[in-house]
Amino acid sequence: MALARTRAVALVGVSGHLVDVEAAITSGTPGLHLVGLPDTALSEARDRVRAAIMHSGEEWPVRHTTVALGPAGLPKAGAGFDVAIAVAILAAAGELPLADCADLVMLGELGLDGRIRPVPGVLPCVLGAAEAGCRTVVVPRANQGEAELVPDVKVIAVGSLRALLCHLRHEPPPLEPDEPVELPAPPKDRSSARSRRGSLDLADVRGQAEARRALEVSAAGGHHLFLLGPPGCGKTMLAERLPTLLPPLDRRMALEVTAVHSIAGALPPDRPLIEHAPFQAPHHSATKSAIIGGGSGRQVHPGVISLAHNGILFIDEAPEYTGGILDSLRQPMESGEVCIDRSGVSTRFPAMFTLVMAANPCPCAAAKVLQCRCTPSVRARYLAKISGPLLDRVDLKLELSPATRAELRYDLENAESSRTVAARVQDARDRALARMSDLPWRSNSEIPGPELRRRFPVSPEALAPLERALQEGSLSARGMDRALRTERAEK
Ligand SMILES: Nc1ncnc2c1ncn2[C@@H]1O[C@H](COP(=O)(O)OP(=O)(O)OP(=O)(O)O)[C@@H](O)[C@H]1O
Ligand SMILES: [Mg+2]
Ligand SMILES: [Zn+2]
Structure with missing residues (x-):
């Protein structure tokens, strides 16, 4: 019996786990048998591998060949x-x-x-291999850029x-040049702003001093923000200009x-490392699985909220979202990650x-x-689509009025540029x-409530109005933490 082994990587969420790929050639009926809980894509691998080997001018072993992918308990998906x-x-x-x-x-x-x-996920695969002590990886040429982001690994x-x-x-x-391999087209850019980021500037917004300040506080502390206002108020x-206030991501x-x-297969091939905070603006018609993450069988894909990791998730026209999407945001907002259950x-x-x-x-x-024709109950029902528990997690809530004609025309001195504000952020x-250098959190918004109260006590005078609101029921305990946390951003 002839035995050989090599290795691959299986992705579970964003972590790569080493997979041993063992092949044994034995006497018996000729054929290729794959074992190790492979999904459909993996059984299709049999046909692809056979054709590719023969097309590369190699001999296909007409023997009983068994290929085992282990550990057997590790879920393996994809064609990688x-x-x-x-x-x-x-x-x-x-x-x-x-x-x-x-x-x-x-x-x-x-x-x-x-x-x-x-294949998708080459960067987390190579990171996983490196963590497991592997020093050399073979990757598709089209994925070279992202693989080379991992230090101390030969690609x-x-x-x-x-x-x-x-x-x-x-x-x-x-001798013949390798055929150029096209990257699968990244999914259509969901953020209209990303491509235009270069040309967007906070100075384009006239008036709205309060909203501008709220953007700055949000950018500084990673605070969630809610903007309520009539159409066309900006x-x-x-x-869309919030990303222009954010510092570049650290490594x-x-x-x-x-x-x-x-x-997600959404990496621009020319710029393998994403250094700017992402801005994701899913349309309200997007499915829950597209926004939260999902998929069928073991092939689970990250949703828009994960593509917005370390950046901004913009939910425009929030009451138009249906199917419990808004409330599905609550758990990730609390834990910073999303858990998707599929096939056990x-x-x-x-x-x-943010x-x-x-x-x-x-x-x-x-x-x-004055022009509104909605009855009070229609208005109430409309906004009630944004549930109380969700709003309770939002630190900054703002009601905007349209900029006045005078502001639109003359309010230039107020119009600080993104650059100036970004420097303050x-x-x-x-x-x-x-x-917070000796604490495990990176920004105000990440500090849990009890820690916030213990480590950064607030004077009783400052607390008084909040406590009144708490007693009257117009503020929840979480809302109080939010207020304290935002107050820290002002310091
Ligand atoms: N404060 C402002 N300064 C400069 N331009 C503004 C301002 N407010 C609105 N505008 C102009 O009006 C247009 C519409 O603004 P925007 O789309 O941001 O409004 P909106 O509040 O999102 O409205 P809707 O509720 O209809 O989506 C902008 O493209 C801009 O040209
Ligand atoms: Mg709008
Ligand atoms: Zn109305």
Whole structure:
């Protein structure tokens, strides 16, 4: 019996776990058997691997071949195991040096013609391999950029199985150039603002001094924000400019964000590392699975709220969202991650976002209160779609009036640029960081309520109005924590 082993990586949520890919060639009925709880995609791997091996000019072993992916209990999904399976088979057949393959980690999907196609999630896979002590990974050429973000790992990027086999045999690479491999088109950019970020500036917003201040406080402390106001008063405009006030992500946060986008297949190939806080604005017609995350079987994909991790989730026209989507935001807002249960497996994705919600006060969307034809009960029902418990988690709630004509025309001195405000935000963050240097939280909004009260006591005079509101029932205990936390951002 001939036995060979190589390695691949399975993703569970955003963490990569090493998978041993073992091939054994024994006497018995010819055929390829895959074992190790593979999903449908993995059984399809059989046909792809066979075609790719033959198309690469290699001999297909006409013997009883068994390939096992272990540990068996680890959920494995996707087509990223093809390359490891093909190499293990060829090594077991004696076509490749055994020792050289055993320590390599290989990621990639095979095309029938032997091309190596890119796969989602290469960055978290390589991170996982590195953490498990692996030093060399083979990745599809189109994923080279993101794989190379991981320090202390040697990346071998290949475009075809033939090129990989030459490398493993220490032969010169094949003469014909590898076919260019197209990255699967990233899903349509859900954020209209991301591509336009360069041209957006807070100075475009005239008047709205209070809202501008609220944006600044939100940016400084990561506070959730709710903007209520008539159509055309600038809610969308303001929200889209929040990213321009945020400092660039630090390395750790950038890698976290990039890992999620990599799994979602939403990574721009030219810029592998996402260094800016993401801004995600899902439309209210988007499905719950698209927004929260989901999928079928074991193939779970992160939702928009995870793509907004370490950035901003903008829920425009909030009352228009249906199907309990708004209330599904509550749990991630509390824990900073989302847990998705599918086929008995629960998958966690990070989802620590700043929520910005915008709403009109009523469904008729009249520009002026006087023009509104809605009855009081219709108005109440409309806003009640944003539940109390959700609003309770929002630190900054603002009612906007339209900027006056005078403001729109002349209010230029008030119109500070994003650059000026971003500098103050950076300052505030630096101060918060210094204040919390020996604490495990990064911003005010992350401090749990009891800790907040214990570590940063507030004077009784300052507390008095809040306590009155608490007694009257117009403020909840969580609301009180929110107020205290926001107050810290002002310091
Ligand atoms: N304060 C302002 N300063 C400058 N322009 C403004 C301001 N408010 C509104 N505008 C202009 O009005 C347009 C509409 O603003 P925006 O889309 O942000 O309103 P909105 O509050 O989101 O309205 P809706 O409820 O209809 O979505 C903007 O594109 C901008 O041209
Ligand atoms: Mg709007
Ligand atoms: Zn109305």
